[in-house]
Amino acid sequence: MATTKILREDLAFEIRQLLVDIENSRFGKETLAAKIEELGLDITVERLDDSYQALIQALVDDKESTGKNVIERIEDLTAGAADVQDLKTKINMLGEYGNFNEVFSYDTSGNVNKHTVTGDVAFTIDYVYTDAANGILNYSEKKYTDPEGKNVTIKKIYTYDSATGNITGISTTTTIV
Structure with missing residues (x-):
């Protein structure tokens, strides 16, 4: 089965906070993965609550179609910031702003x-x-x-x-x- 890496930044704030809490409870293990392995937990996309399936699938599909993670695409949006000023100027020319x-x-x-x-x-x-x-x-x-x-x-x-x-x-x- 092919796997896709999901960046922490791609997750909702609550899930990221949960991960921090889990990492803080590693009980001396070097990595979270080591602690999960020691506990014998199976954490895969298939085992997540159904409500997360669509979100995770959308993240995977977006990554495959664009070649970029969500955080990279968000960072790309700032590249168009100059366009925002241009649009504001055009709006100014059209009306009372x-x-x-x-x-x-x-x-x-x-x-x-x-x-x-x-x-x-x-x-x-x-x-x-x-x-x-x-x-x-x-x-x-x-x-x-x-x-x-x-x-x-x-x-x-x-x-x-x-x-x-x-x-x-x-x-x-x-x-x-």
Whole structure:
């Protein structure tokens, strides 16, 4: 029968604590295995309570499919920590998250023509009007630098209903340089 080594870190905390307790009660034997052998105990996967069978089988299957123990796979997760910061930055660009200040500039017709945000979130939005006197917006451009140092521009072109003057659509294009 093939065997698979299960690392202590792969076990639940309660089981690890039980092992520590057992190790502390080895009664002078060099290893736990020696004490178990002396006691004539048969501790195999097959002899464990049925409730542990699925857990142990899952650990074995995961090891066979990935080539790594659970603790190694968990350690690999920290390798993606930089990705978490990148995602947080992207979330910041999308919504109201973090500490920041916003400043608005207006044209002579009273229309917002620039929106500047500084702090945890940093970007500018420039608004360009087809007909500033009537507040008819042609397009807006949101600009910021992503975590990789690339310049991102999100341009939105607005279309209007000629009869009502209401916005009927927005076409968005993102450019990353």
